[in-house]
Amino acid sequence: MFSGIVEEYAEVVKVVKEQENLHLTLKCSFADELKVDQSVSHNGVCLTVVSVGGGAYTVTAMKETIERSNIGLLKPGDKVNVERSMMMNGRIDGHIVQGHVDQTATCIAVEDAEGSWYYTFRYKFDKEMAARGYFTVDKGSITVNGVSLTVCNPTEDTFQVAIIPYTYEHTNFHMLKEGSVVNIEFDIIGKYLSRMMQLTK
Numbered sequence: 425m426f427s428g429i430v431e432e433y434a435e436v437v438k439v440v441k442e443q444e445n446l447h448l449t450l451k452c453s454f455a456d457e458l459k460v461d462q463s464v465s466h467n468g469v470c471l472t473v474v475s476v477g478g479g480a481y482t483v484t485a486m487k488e489t490i491e492r493s494n495i496g497l498l499k500p501g502d503k504v505n506v507e508r509s510m511m512m513n514g515r516i517d518g519h520i521v522q523g524h525v526d527q528t529a530t531c532i533a534v535e536d537a538e539g540s541w542y543y544t545f546r547y548k549f550d551k552e553m554a555a556r557g558y559f560t561v562d563k564g565s566i567t568v569n570g571v572s573l574t575v576c577n578p579t580e581d582t583f584q585v586a587i588i589p590y591t592y593e594h595t596n597f598h599m600l601k602e603g604s605v606v607n608i609e610f611d612i613i614g615k616y617l618s619r620m621m622q623l624t625k
Contacts, residue, residue, distance in 0.1 A: 428572020470523025
């Protein structure tokens, strides 16, 4: 479980495809503190550490993960938002993030708000999935590339988020532009409430 408060961004140093799996090697400041079997969020995707050494670590993504996220688009040199799993003895500064990416979205606009930025994203809307909680609501929570954010101006298939300078500089948001593909995870509370409503009809 994660909070959506990104620690930093890691750099992809190697990508190896093995059958349907993808092995990603990344380097970041806390790489040597990691242990095999630990969970780390990568652009919002929870992946398990399989090896550590030399200031880098390796994780493996399987077919399901590659199909639902932007992990398969990564190449050496790319920057990935990373967060270690949450410790349950402190404050949750973001919201409850599982690291189970629901789908991708595409950036369709970036607007300068005189010191901050508004990003607009479009995702594939599916009425059946929306009935199960896969939608956004005004002032609700959304996770974009692992970053816990507040939704504004949602439509059926788009939403906006406001990015402050700190988030812009310390995550890979500063590299996003129109056409960039991001990972999104809808709020788990909305999913549970939608499911409860279905079961109590």
